[in-house]
Amino acid sequence: MAAELHQRTLSELAAGLEAGDFSSVELTEALLARVADHDGELNAFITVTAEQALAAARAADEARAAGNAGVLGGLPLVHKDIFCTRDVLTTCGSRMLENFVSPYNATVVDRLAGAGAVILGKTNMDEFAMGSSNETSYYGPVRNPWHLEYSPGGSSGGSAAAVAARLAPAATGTDTGGSIRQPAALTGTVGLKPTYGRVSRYGMIAFASSLDQAGVITRSSADAALLLGVMAGFDERDSTSIDHPVPDYTAALSESLDGLRIGVVKQHFDDGLDAATGAAVREALAVLEANGAKLVDVDLPNIDLSVPTYYVVAPAECSSNLSRFDGVRFGHRADNPEDLFDLYCRSRGEGFGAEVKRRIMTGTYALSAGYYDAYYLKAQQVRHLIADDFKSAFEKVDLIAGPTSPTPAFRLGDKVDDPITMYLNDIYTVGANLAGLPGVSTPCGFVDGLPVGLHLVGPHWGEEVLIRCAHNYEQLTDWHRACPEDFS
Amino acid sequence: MSWEVVIGLEIHTQLATQSKIFSGASTAYGAEPNTQACLVDLGYPGVLPVLNEDVVRMAAMFGLAVNASVAPRSVFARKNYFYPDLPKGYQISQYELPIVEHGELFITAADGNEKRIGITRAHLEEDAGKSTHEGLGSFSGIDLNRAGTPLLEIVSEPDLRSAKEAVAYMRKIHSIVRYLGISDGNMQEGSFRCDANVSMRPRGQQEFGTRTELKNLNSFRFVEKAINFEIERQIDVIEDGGEVVQETRLYDANKDETRPMRSKEEANDYRYFPDPDLLPVEIDAAYVEALRETLPELPDAKRHRFIDDYGIRADDADILTASRALGDFYEEVVAATAGEPQGVANFVVGDFMGALNKAGLGIEESPVSAAALAGLLDRIKDQTISGKIAKEVFEAMWSGEGSADEIIAAKGLKQITDSSAIEAIVDKVIEANPGQVAEYKAGKEKLIGYFVGQVMKETGGKANPGQVNQVLKQKLS
Numbered sequence: 001m002a003a004e005l006h007q008r009t010l011s012e013l014a015a016g017l018e019a020g021d022f023s024s025v026e027l028t029e030a031l032l033a034r035v036a037d038h039d040g041e042l043n044a045f046i047t048v049t050a051e052q053a054l055a056a057a058r059a060a061d062e063a064r065a066a067g068n069a070g071v072l073g074g075l076p077l078v079h080k081d082i083f084c085t086r087d088v089l090t091t092c093g094s095r096m097l098e099n100f101v102s103p104y105n106a107t108v109v110d111r112l113a114g115a116g117a118v119i120l121g122k123t124n125m126d127e128f129a130m131g132s133s134n135e136t137s138y139y140g141p142v143r144n145p146w147h148l149e150y151s152p153g154g155s156s157g158g159s160a161a162a163v164a165a166r167l168a169p170a171a172t173g174t175d176t177g178g179s180i181r182q183p184a185a186l187t188g189t190v191g192l193k194p195t196y197g198r199v200s201r202y203g204m205i206a207f208a209s210s211l212d213q214a215g216v217i218t219r220s221s222a223d224a225a226l227l228l229g230v231m232a233g234f235d236e237r238d239s240t241s242i243d244h245p246v247p248d249y250t251a252a253l254s255e256s257l258d259g260l261r262i263g264v265v266k267q268h269f270d271d272g273l274d275a276a277t278g279a280a281v282r283e284a285l286a287v288l289e290a291n292g293a294k295l296v297d298v299d300l301p302n303i304d305l306s307v308p309t310y311y312v313v314a315p316a317e318c319s320s321n322l323s324r325f326d327g328v329r330f331g332h333r334a335d336n337p338e339d340l341f342d343l344y345c346r347s348r349g350e351g352f353g354a355e356v357k358r359r360i361m362t363g364t365y366a367l368s369a370g371y372y373d374a375y376y377l378k379a380q381q382v383r384h385l386i387a388d389d390f391k392s393a394f395e396k397v398d399l400i401a402g403p404t405s406p407t408p409a410f411r412l413g414d415k416v417d418d419p420i421t422m423y424l425n426d427i428y429t430v431g432a433n434l435a436g437l438p439g440v441s442t443p444c445g446f447v448d449g450l451p452v453g454l455h456l457v458g459p460h461w462g463e464e465v466l467i468r469c470a471h472n473y474e475q476l477t478d479w480h481r482a483c484p485e486d487f488s
Numbered sequence: 489m490s491w492e493v494v495i496g497l498e499i500h501t502q503l504a505t506q507s508k509i510f511s512g513a514s515t516a517y518g519a520e521p522n523t524q525a526c527l528v529d530l531g532y533p534g535v536l537p538v539l540n541e542d543v544v545r546m547a548a549m550f551g552l553a554v555n556a557s558v559a560p561r562s563v564f565a566r567k568n569y570f571y572p573d574l575p576k577g578y579q580i581s582q583y584e585l586p587i588v589e590h591g592e593l594f595i596t597a598a599d600g601n602e603k604r605i606g607i608t609r610a611h612l613e614e615d616a617g618k619s620t621h622e623g624l625g626s627f628s629g630i631d632l633n634r635a636g637t638p639l640l641e642i643v644s645e646p647d648l649r650s651a652k653e654a655v656a657y658m659r660k661i662h663s664i665v666r667y668l669g670i671s672d673g674n675m676q677e678g679s680f681r682c683d684a685n686v687s688m689r690p691r692g693q694q695e696f697g698t699r700t701e702l703k704n705l706n707s708f709r710f711v712e713k714a715i716n717f718e719i720e721r722q723i724d725v726i727e728d729g730g731e732v733v734q735e736t737r738l739y740d741a742n743k744d745e746t747r748p749m750r751s752k753e754e755a756n757d758y759r760y761f762p763d764p765d766l767l768p769v770e771i772d773a774a775y776v777e778a779l780r781e782t783l784p785e786l787p788d789a790k791r792h793r794f795i796d797d798y799g800i801r802a803d804d805a806d807i808l809t810a811s812r813a814l815g816d817f818y819e820e821v822v823a824a825t826a827g828e829p830q831g832v833a834n835f836v837v838g839d840f841m842g843a844l845n846k847a848g849l850g851i852e853e854s855p856v857s858a859a860a861l862a863g864l865l866d867r868i869k870d871q872t873i874s875g876k877i878a879k880e881v882f883e884a885m886w887s888g889e890g891s892a893d894e895i896i897a898a899k900g901l902k903q904i905t906d907s908s909a910i911e912a913i914v915d916k917v918i919e920a921n922p923g924q925v926a927e928y929k930a931g932k933e934k935l936i937g938y939f940v941g942q943v944m945k946e947t948g949g950k951a952n953p954g955q956v957n958q959v960l961k962q963k964l965s
Contacts, residue, residue: 084533106534201536202534202536206534206765209765236538239537239765316761319759320577320759323576323578324531324533328572329532329575367759367761372759
């Protein structure tokens with residue numbers, strides 16, 4: 001007997017729709033029913049777009065009947081609530097945008113819809129993508145399907161939880177310092193962050209423009225390859241998107257591990273790494289080595305500076321990016337302002353949460369006259385050094401492998417009052433953002449019943465090598481198929 | 489003590505693009521508020537700026553026209569501050585690396601010599617929107633039509649030494665941007681505005697005094713008046729033992745004075761940093777060279793050519809080359825008429841431009857074409873009509889009554905050059921004015937004018953004045 005629809009991966013569902021085993025409407029209804037049943041405990045969704053989803057599913061079924069099915073014809077997805085969706089609430093996890101119905105679609109949203117995808121809803125996230133636990137969301141924390149008292153990670157926590165709990169086969173996410181890969185690791189899903197410039201940022205509400213990149217959270221690397229092929233490509237509305245050919249990412253799935261040179265960075269296995277998590281990652285490396293890959297020690301001498309560098313650059317950019325939320329044209333506006341200054345202060349004071357304020361203040365400080373050189377400029381210089389380290393490493397290896405996150409999922413509430421500890425969640429992931437490199441996290445085991453992620457980083461435009469490696473690993477193990485018991 | 493003023497100008501000129509600098513919205517002036525602001529101009533969440541290629545071309549052309557270097561790499565930065573007419577909370581503007589640097593131009597100084605004025609830089613930026621306070625009670629209205637309009641900010645060196653020089657410099661920039669076709673230079677619509685930095689120092693001193701920045705100077709006249717007011721004000725402050733405060737002052741044209749803006753607006757730390765949404769602008773040498781080929785003849789070159797080739801007076805050449813269209817018009821007339829170039833210049837600068845100004849028309853809207861005007865000047869040249877009658881014919885042409893020849897024929901304005909006819913009229917006049925004739929003969933020779941007037945009156949102005957003079961003198965001697 002075939003698996004229940006919600007247990008199937010995106011690629012399996014695509015095959016089923018193509019074979020006529022079920023319709024998109026049936027699939028969409030089944031998943032919407034699951035969302036209705038389970039999201040109460042998970043809080044993965046901020047908005048469920050049932051009506052639009054069913055309409056899109058009907059349209060996809062009709063298109064298929066007419067022989068015009070798109071690449072993703074009738075396949076359900078969810079969008080992180082950072083992507084602007086026309087006529088649908090787009091909150092970015094913030095009270096500031098509690099009432100913001102976007103008048104336009106993000107390019108990512110348009111491209112996926114254009115390929116026939118059906119959008120089930122918008123997922124919860126850390127406010128303005130600032131957080132690593134989903135606890136900064138104005139709409140409450142998302143719970144980890146593997147243990148409801150635990151965080152699913154963040155900031156794309158809602159997307160990760162929805163995919164892990166089989167409420168949706170795939171989700172979009174964004175990754176500024178690890179916001180796709182860390183929640184993927186913590187929920188036992190696959191998270192792919194492409195090369196900076198690979199996917200358009202147009203319509204993706206900016207946190208830190210030079211670091212933000214859209215990607216996907218899925219149940220397999222094959223699914224990630226399928227979606228990336230649709231999302232990727234130059235967009236004339238985003239000057240930082242790059243006009244670089246989009247390959248057929250699914251072609252990489254048929255290549256073996258033979259001859260693949262995998263870099264292992266000693267700094268990635270330092271004292272900050274949880275021992276059991278480290279063991280799971282080493283085990284994964286051993287599997288890759290045993291199946292044709294070659295492990296090579298590489299050094300990233302400046303990688304230890306990546307978290308402090310990131311926490312200057314990202315807040316600096318966010319302090320400016322978030323200035324547009326001023327209560328004047330859209331979003332939250334304070335009641336009865338006394339004057340303009342009061343309107344600004346109270347609208348922003350009420351609309352933003354503590355973590356967002358912390359970063360705006362940190363970033364404003366870093367850009368201020370007299371501090372700019374010591375902080376922002378210095379951080380940009382270190383950023384170049386880090387990028388150069390990666391460049392040198394990729395002269396010797398095809399990709400770099402290590403842990404995605406220093407620990408498995410942590411309890412909700414455990415780190416929320418300790419920002420520095422929280423920021424260290426990004427220690428293995430931020431380097432890729434600072435250097436603009438693609439990265440993927442794929443499940444590689446469990447520690448005390450909580451998933452662990454294997455993190456792969458490639459050179460610029462190295463998505464194919466990441467997909468090839470992760471896919472081979474997934475074929476050799478079954479970690480990515482594990483399903484949280486309560487959501488089977 | 490003798491004081492010397494030091495002036496530098498910052499001119500904001502709106503570039504004549506169809507769409508805005510970072511969005512596809514129209515830049516047309518005068519639309520209903522907020523009808524020409526798209527999501528990018530409104531600073532909506534998630535939108536991104538995309539640079540309009542045309543502004544790069546226009547800025548580079550300006551750079552070439554003022555002998556500046558066009559930077560191979562320039563960078564847009566964000567200037568951060570909150571204001572309701574600034575939707576994103578920052579203005580995108582070139583800061584550390586502008587597109588144009590180290591330029592120059594020449595003005596005619598008070599002593600008649602050419603004077604070089606350095607141009608420090610010219611950089612691209614977006615304009616803000618507009619706040620309106622009329623008819624809205626205790627509220628302010630925001631019109632974002634102007635938000636995102638491309639501006640080129642042109643910064644001079646502090647090389648200007650009088651309000652007159654400042655105006656001459658500003659006029660020269662105005663003329664250049666219009667020659668290049670990169671700005672309409674319309675000052676009423678705010679397409680060409682100026683801030684002036686003004687300081688005083690004892691004549692002979694090297695270091696600069698403390699400067700004030702004068703804002704809101706949106707006409708040549710206001711620039712001159714505001715600077716002159718400020719010169720007097722600063723001298724008074726210093727001579728009274730005070731110190732000039734470095735501040736921004738607004739010029740109030742109604743009261744003809746400058747006054748300080750609120751200091752709060754001065755205390756901003758703009759937290760400039762490179763805009764991560766935009767890539768650096770890279771321009772290669774081949775692009776610049778290709779662009780150089782497209783440069784039109786510029787005002788200075790044209791002025792020199794007019795003086796050299798047409799032999800016209802320098803002051804006429806100044807006027808005729810102030811705009812490209814006027815220079816072209818003049819040359820068209822010269823080419824089409826047998827009249828002398830100086831004569832053409834006299835008529836164009838005098839009657840023709842007078843009529844345009846009176847009617848408030850641009851040269852493109854003139855009811856009298858260059859060819860038609862040439863037709864009129866031909867008739868002066870071949871003595872069909874006198875210069876005086878030409879004015880009458882021109883007025884009729886302006887009112888659309890036909891060509892010069894048609895009007896001369898229809899109104900019978902052909903000059904009387906038949907000497908027997910002129911002699912007959914002269915005889916008649918002499919006979920009718922015996923008293924004046926006696927006075928004339930007694931030595932009051934300036935009465936000749938009276939007799940000429942009488943002859944002209946008799947002939948309806950059509951007698952050839954030279955001939956009349958000659959015949960009169962002959963008959964009265």
